[in-house]
Every structure is written in structure tokens, then in C-alpha cells.
Amino acid sequence: MDPKAFHTLSYGVYVVSSWDNGRPTGCTANCAAQITSSPATVMVSINKDNYTNKCIADCGHFSLSVLSENSDPSIIGTFGFRSGRDTDKFENVAWQVRDALPVLSDSCAYIVCRVIGTMDTPTHTVFLGEVTGAEKTSENTPMTYAYYHNVIKGKTAKNAPTYIAQETEAGKYICSVCGYEYSGNIPFEQLPDDWRCPVCGQPKSVFRKK
Amino acid sequence: MDPKAFHTLSYGVYVVSSWDNGRPTGCTANCAAQITSSPATVMVSINKDNYTNKCIADCGHFSLSVLSENSDPSIIGTFGFRSGRDTDKFENVAWQVRDALPVLSDSCAYIVCRVIGTMDTPTHTVFLGEVTGAEKTSENTPMTYAYYHNVIKGKTAKNAPTYIAQETEAGKYICSVCGYEYSGNIPFEQLPDDWRCPVCGQPKSVFRKK
Numbered sequence: 001m002d003p004k005a006f007h008t009l010s011y012g013v014y015v016v017s018s019w020d021n022g023r024p025t026g027c028t029a030n031c032a033a034q035i036t037s038s039p040a041t042v043m044v045s046i047n048k049d050n051y052t053n054k055c056i057a058d059c060g061h062f063s064l065s066v067l068s069e070n071s072d073p074s075i076i077g078t079f080g081f082r083s084g085r086d087t088d089k090f091e092n093v094a095w096q097v098r099d100a101l102p103v104l105s106d107s108c109a110y111i112v113c114r115v116i117g118t119m120d121t122p123t124h125t126v127f128l129g130e131v132t133g134a135e136k137t138s139e140n141t142p143m144t145y146a147y148y149h150n151v152i153k154g155k156t157a158k159n160a161p162t163y164i165a166q167e168t169e170a171g172k173y174i175c176s177v178c179g180y181e182y183s184g185n186i187p188f189e190q191l192p193d194d195w196r197c198p199v200c201g202q203p204k205s206v207f208r209k210k
Numbered sequence: 211m212d213p214k215a216f217h218t219l220s221y222g223v224y225v226v227s228s229w230d231n232g233r234p235t236g237c238t239a240n241c242a243a244q245i246t247s248s249p250a251t252v253m254v255s256i257n258k259d260n261y262t263n264k265c266i267a268d269c270g271h272f273s274l275s276v277l278s279e280n281s282d283p284s285i286i287g288t289f290g291f292r293s294g295r296d297t298d299k300f301e302n303v304a305w306q307v308r309d310a311l312p313v314l315s316d317s318c319a320y321i322v323c324r325v326i327g328t329m330d331t332p333t334h335t336v337f338l339g340e341v342t343g344a345e346k347t348s349e350n351t352p353m354t355y356a357y358y359h360n361v362i363k364g365k366t367a368k369n370a371p372t373y374i375a376q377e378t379e380a381g382k383y384i385c386s387v388c389g390y391e392y393s394g395n396i397p398f399e400q401l402p403d404d405w406r407c408p409v410c411g412q413p414k415s416v417f418r419k420k
Binding site: 001002003004005006007008009010011012031032033034035036037038039040041042043045066068108109110111117118119120121122123124126128131132133134135136142143144145146 | 211212213214215216217218219220221222241242243244245246247248249250251252253255276278318319320321327328329330331332333334336338341342343344345346352353354355356
């Protein structure tokens with residue numbers, strides 16, 4: 001079995017959100033799909049270790065914010081490489097309540113769902129949601145997972161189904177929080193002290209030389 | 211609810227296949243995703259009206275052939291706009307048996323699965339499969355659903371979850387089988403008589419003027 005075969009599957013990049021006792025929480029996800037058109041249903045797959053999984057199960061509703069190529073890539077790090085258990089992920093991002101659920105402003109569409117079914121798997125729960133609200137909010141191109149990897153050079157969180165231990169070129173600087181590999185034209189050492197990881201927003205000090 | 215929001219979700223283009231009493235059958239699908247990495251599991255969503263749905267349920271196994279941007283687009287029509295009930299869809303395509311399942315040769319990867327779970331929805335069955343074999347067979351770029359729509363100008367089959375009744379520009383020639391809208395430089399009337407729809411392979415005679 002060649003794990004590279006799994007990399008040929010195509011995905012988008014989303015933030016799946018819910019309420020945690022009145023506080024918004026959420027996580028980055030790449031596995032979301034429309035399942036039926038009438039009634040409109042959408043599925044998301046969320047790792048059981050993600051705090052968002054428990055919140056969706058408790059709340060019975062979730063929202064999907066669709067990131068675009070113009071979305072700030074630090075959203076992916078904020079929602080993908082930290083836990084909502086002990087972090088307010090929504091603290092520094094613009095968000096609003098749409099159809100009673102929190103959605104990110106810096107996205108090109110949102111879909112709000114009521115959970116009507118679940119499928120249990122060894123590590124993830126697949127939530128099936130009946131769509132209660134949806135809107136396309138910009139004409140920006142939706143971000144694909146391939147774009148995130150190939151253009152933003154982002155990495156995969158360990159809780160993601162697509163995670164495979166990855167090799168990095170020796171001598172490169174890697175963000176120890178999100179795995180982002182610096183590949184800019186300015187030598188890493190000469191970046192200003194207030195430079196931050198473009199994916200997860202962590203400071204220069206968390207980067208490690210491979 | 212704005213159905214355009216659903217168009218911002220990202221997908222690939224796949225042929226999902228199984229055995230029908232020893233005969234290969236399959237259908238085009240855009241909804242496939244890796245759900246867990248260890249053990250590796252993959253899900254596909256198949257309309258209950260598709261003959262392939264019954265065959266997967268009976269056989270207990272399915273394969274996923276991942277189409278690339280270099281794959282012959284007529285595969286999409288052959289597998290997406292005809293029924294395997296009364297057609298041998300594999301008759302005119304190259305295919306082989308890999309890990310005991312039929313897979314298409316003109317693809318960039320295949321994944322073979324044993325069904326370990328299902329989720330019922332109003333119109334589709336979500337099959338969860340444990341991966342028993344997988345191989346990346348070329349370096350070609352996997353075809354995304356956006357590429358199929360924007361570059362190949364393909365349409366959506368009525369059984370697909372993403373189907374929305376579509377508008378077509380007046381005066382254009384449309385394939386009555388698959389909905390492909392001709393947009394070549396040669397006027398449609400001047401195309402040779404043996405010209406065929408590049409998506410589903412049907413002859414010129416099935417085209418209708420909008």
C-alpha cells in the first residue's frame with residue numbers, strides 16, 4: 001500500500017465551528033462534502049481528539065467556513081495546530097453569527113448544519129448535517145488542500161486523516177508549532193524579530209533548523 | 211439558503227467500481243475522502259439510484275480510480291451519464307484487476323477498499339472502506355471537480371449530490387446525454403460527421419441547440 005495514493009484525493013480547506021457553552025470554538029478540516037442535494041446535506045469528518053468533535057456532538061449543530069486563496073493563511077494555524085480546550089481561537093479573527101452559528105468573516109462561503117446522523121470510525125466521527133443556512137460571501141477562488149500544500153507550503157496537523165510523517169530538506173527552518181517550512185528569498189536569520197509564521201502566527205523563536 | 215455556497219466545496223473526480231457477479235461496473239463520483247490514516251479508511255458517497263450502489267453493497271468491496279487532468283474526459287461521460295444496469299461501461303476503456311478489484315488504467319492512482327461501515331442518507335449511501343491496496347500510478351495532476359467544470363466545461367449528472375438545474379447560453383449546442391456545452395472555435399455545424407462529444411463520447415446527432 002502506497003500512502004502517496006492518498007495524496008491524489010482532492011479536498012478544500014475549511015474551518016468547522018460550533019458552540020462550547022456559548023463560546024465559539026472550531027478546528028481546521030479538509031474533509032467536507034455535500035452528500036445529498038434535496039434535502040441539502042453536508043458531511044464533515046472530525047478527529048475524536050479534537051475538542052470541536054465533542055462540542056459538535058453536544059451542541060448538535062456545526063458551521064463550515066470555506067477558506068479562499070485570499071484568506072489569511074494564519075487562520076489555518078490558529079484553528080489547526082492549537083486546541084480549543086485551552087485557547088480562544090476566535091479571539092483574534094473576525095467572525096459573526098449566521099443562522100445561529102459562528103462563522104469566519106475571512107472566507108468565501110459558509111454552510112450551517114443541524115446534525116442528523118453520525119458514522120463512527122476508528123479515529124474520526126463523520127457528522128452528517130442537514131443544511132439550515134448557506135451563503136456564498138465572495139467571488140474569491142476556494143482554497144484547495146493542494147494549493148495549501150503547494151503554494152502556501154503548509155503542513156498537515158497530526159490529527160488530520162491525511163497526516164503522514166514528512167521529510168524536510170536539511171538546512172531549512174521549520175515552524176515547530178505547525179510544521180511550516182520557510183522558503184522566502186530573505187535568509188531566515190535576517191528576517192525582522194517581529195516576523196511571525198505566516199501559517200500559525202507563532203514568533204520567529206519557535207522555528208528550528210532542520 | 212444560497213445553493214452557490216455548495217459550489218465552493220472542493221472535490222476530485224473519480225470512478226468508483228465494483229463487481230456485478232463477475233462483471234466490472236462503476237460510476238463517476240466526486241465525493242471521496244480519506245477518513246482515518248491508521249488504519250487507512252476512505253469514504254465514497256454513491257446515489258442509491260446508481261446501479262454501482264447495489265453492487266458495492268452486494269460485493270462488500272469497491273475501488274476508487276483517481277482521474278487526472280490527462281485522463282480522457284470521455285471516461286466521465288461513460289461512467290457518469292449511463293447506467294451499468296444495461297451497459298458494459300468497461301467495454302471500451304482500459305482496465306485491470308488490482309487487489310482483486312477492477313481499476314481504470316487511465317488514472318493517476320487507485321485505492322481498493324473493503325466496506326466496514328455505511329451511513330444512510332435520504333438519497334445516497336456513504337460507504338466507509340478499509341484500504342486493502344493503494345498505488346499512485348502517475349505523476350499527473352489529479353483532476354479537481356473545478357477543473358472539470360471550468361476547463362473541460364463538463365456538467366453534473368442528475369444523480370450527483372452537487373446537481374443544480376443549470377442555465378445555458380442561448381444559441382449554444384448542448385449534448386443531450388451529458389449536458390456538455392460545445393465551445394470550440396469551429397462552428398458546431400461545420401464539425402465533421404464523426405465528431406463525438408469529448409465528455410461522454412456520444413455522436414454529433416445527440417446535440418441540441420439551446
